[in-house]
Amino acid sequence: MRVLFGADGSGFETASLVVLGFGALSAWGAVVAGLTDHKDVDPGDARNMATLHGLINIVATIGYTVAFFVRLGGGVGPSRWISLIAFLLLASGAFIGGHLVYKYGVMVNHNAFSGGRRAKEFTPILPAAELPEGTPTKAAIGPTNLVLVRRGDLVYALKATCSHAGGPLAEGTLNGDTITCPWHGSVFRLSDGAVRHGPSQTREIAYRARINEGQVEVQGPID
Known part of the structure; x- marks a missing residue:
């Protein structure tokens, strides 16, 4: 590990920057997919919940993107705090996403539990x-x-x-x-x-x- 990351541990910071960058970039792809799914959610409570879920995830993605550029500019400490806040937002968005699935059946196979009479x-x-x-x-x-x-x-x-x-x-x-x-x-x-x-x-x-x-x-x- 000392050979891979250097005796002073500087390689860890480089690795963190790369992982953060790829993660933020991938998250934007998930945002695009989520917006596509959002339009197929029926209006009403399910659509409102899906909108909240999407907004929280978008804000979290913006947070991770900002954290990447802050870290890129040398602000390692502030980047960590921004990433932590973004993580907490992401966790709350995931909780709401579970609510969408288990309460409203969004993106669930509606024949999964009633396969039909044989x-x-x-x-x-x-x-x-x-x-x-x-x-x-x-x-x-x-x-x-x-x-x-x-x-x-x-x-x-x-x-x-x-x-x-x-x-x-x-x-x-x-x-x-x-x-x-x-x-x-x-x-x-x-x-x-x-x-x-x-x-x-x-x-x-x-x-x-x-x-x-x-x-x-x-x-x-x-x-």
């Missing part, structure tokens, strides 16, 4: 005559709501709750082989629920579906 065998859920061509249609298997889409003899079935914020996919818009959530614009592939476009980060729960003897039948979900 059907080991193909199960009838709707007469085929009641499923129009090319129109998202709501159906259910037990307590689980599904959105069905018919394309000729093919039928696609996804869980009707958007994984991003719980939006109603049955009210979504079809575009080719995808469906778009009406709330925040998440796009899912009909065949397997894969995310084609955010803000959702989690695939939609998908079922196998078919038309058999005049009935729409589903089996799954697809693992």
Whole structure:
């Protein structure tokens, strides 16, 4: 360690400066990502809490940036105090961030704790005559709501709750082989629920579906 940082410990100050600089720079990237997520939070208490969370983190990031330039100018002592204040702000912002997740469910997979009823065998859920061509249609298997889409003899079935914020996919818009959530614009592939476009980060729960003897039948979900 003495070889790496020098006998007088001056290398530690250089290392601190480099780490502080990279940390502050990375934090600004997180600020940009946070602002992008903020626009997808529903108005009301959740949006207000998200705004407070974002403002605190932005101020903390400014603090770390100021601390870097102060240290760069030789003000090691003041830089440490500024960094400490920024850390305390960051900790409070993290606490509020946890409140956003656990109380308001922001950026949480809304299907995580209700994966959907399992059907080991193909199960009838709707007469085929009641499923129009090319129109998202709501159906259910037990307590689980599904959105069905018919394309000729093919039928696609996804869980009707958007994984991003719980939006109603049955009210979504079809575009080719995808469906778009009406709330925040998440796009899912009909065949397997894969995310084609955010803000959702989690695939939609998908079922196998078919038309058999005049009935729409589903089996799954697809693992």
